[in-house]
Amino acid sequence: MMIELKNITKTFYKNTSQVSALSNISLVVPKGKILGVIGASGAGKSTLIRCVNLLERPTSGEVFIGGRNLTSLKPAALAKARREIGMIFQHFNLLSSRTVAGNVAFPLELSNTPGDEIKKRVAELLELVGLGDKANEYPGNLSGGQKQRVAIARTLATNPKVLLCDEATSALDPATTRSILNLLKDINKRFQITILLITHEMNVVKAICDEVAVISEGRLIERGPVSDVFAYPETTIAKQFIASSLHAALPAEYEQRVSPTPQGQNHPVVKLEFNGHSAGAGILSEASRMFNVDNNIISAQMDYTGGVKYGVMLIEVAGGENDTKASLNYYRSKHIDVEVLGYV
Numbered sequence: 001m002m003i004e005l006k007n008i009t010k011t012f013y014k015n016t017s018q019v020s021a022l023s024n025i026s027l028v029v030p031k032g033k034i035l036g037v038i039g040a041s042g043a044g045k046s047t048l049i050r051c052v053n054l055l056e057r058p059t060s061g062e063v064f065i066g067g068r069n070l071t072s073l074k075p076a077a078l079a080k081a082r083r084e085i086g087m088i089f090q091h092f093n094l095l096s097s098r099t100v101a102g103n104v105a106f107p108l109e110l111s112n113t114p115g116d117e118i119k120k121r122v123a124e125l126l127e128l129v130g131l132g133d134k135a136n137e138y139p140g141n142l143s144g145g146q147k148q149r150v151a152i153a154r155t156l157a158t159n160p161k162v163l164l165c166d167e168a169t170s171a172l173d174p175a176t177t178r179s180i181l182n183l184l185k186d187i188n189k190r191f192q193i194t195i196l197l198i199t200h201e202m203n204v205v206k207a208i209c210d211e212v213a214v215i216s217e218g219r220l221i222e223r224g225p226v227s228d229v230f231a232y233p234e235t236t237i238a239k240q241f242i243a244s245s246l247h248a249a250l251p252a253e254y255e256q257r258v259s260p261t262p263q264g265q266n267h268p269v270v271k272l273e274f275n276g277h278s279a280g281a282g283i284l285s286e287a288s289r290m291f292n293v294d295n296n297i298i299s300a301q302m303d304y305t306g307g308v309k310y311g312v313m314l315i316e317v318a319g320g321e322n323d324t325k326a327s328l329n330y331y332r333s334k335h336i337d338v339e340v341l342g343y344v
């Protein structure tokens, strides 16, 4: 295992009160893999990632990197071990008074690398992150995505075995997020760097992670291969994160017309959530024939991971009252989550 966290607990003490930020978290990340840790605000993500390189010292528990117990190292040995752990941040943390090349050179200067070697390595790294032509720019003149590329080049300068990403794309727009995630995946494959990232966005997990761990209130509540967790989420929180990545909102036009209770001849608007246990979307035509109802699809977002289909569909069901009810019960019997959002 490249990263191994054993029974990590972190308690913050403030005056007389104490906050339990992490409770007994154990996690492993095999060499060359990408683990995403997802959780809501305050769940303990930042604390967890900062415990990996001991920016934050766990109250109890052990951190192993490449088999070595960081928690037991003396300061000098720890400083050396930390060079094998790169980190990138949401707000890039570049030195504004140094050029792009100067930022990337910084860790090499600290480790007393000879000048001509620094020059060569910096040029190589800037080429790698697609900023070969920006060496003499200052960070202030770069876009967010370019700044994050500089930060990635800087952290790769010392050839880390592990890369920690602390909400690295949270300040970026969706297209830039994709390009940075692609770069991280490319680096992971090319150099076999093990990545641990924290995020509050399931789309980030879906885009590049091999495995995902869900934390809530400082506890690890679910973990597994990304495709398994997407298809067979076990906890409500995992389900909510998946749903939030699916954008299954009612279109504005419906939102205005929908009423909370049935009136006269109006029809239910229903949200169907499919997971790995559910029948496929073909069930809609089946129910239509069996119960003589019309299923009008308002919006749908279905996805595949690991050969399993899952997703969300919003439908308007037109038919007799009993037939409509029977069709919804039929979906439930096929392990589809059914929620009536209102009536139109």
Ligand SMILES: Nc1ncnc2c1ncn2[C@@H]1O[C@H](COP(=O)(O)OP(=O)(O)OP(=O)(O)O)[C@@H](O)[C@H]1O
Residues within 6 Å of the ligand: 012, 013, 014, 019, 020, 021, 039, 040, 041, 042, 043, 044, 045, 046, 047, 048, 200
């Ligand atoms: N230095 C600190 N002193 C006291 N409490 C802290 C400290 N750092 C974090 N906490 C508390 O620990 C808990 C976890 O915080 P943490 O920042 O790790 O969560 P997070 O999941 O990263 O949240 P966000 O996504 O909002 O950054 C919170 O209750 C927070 O208030």
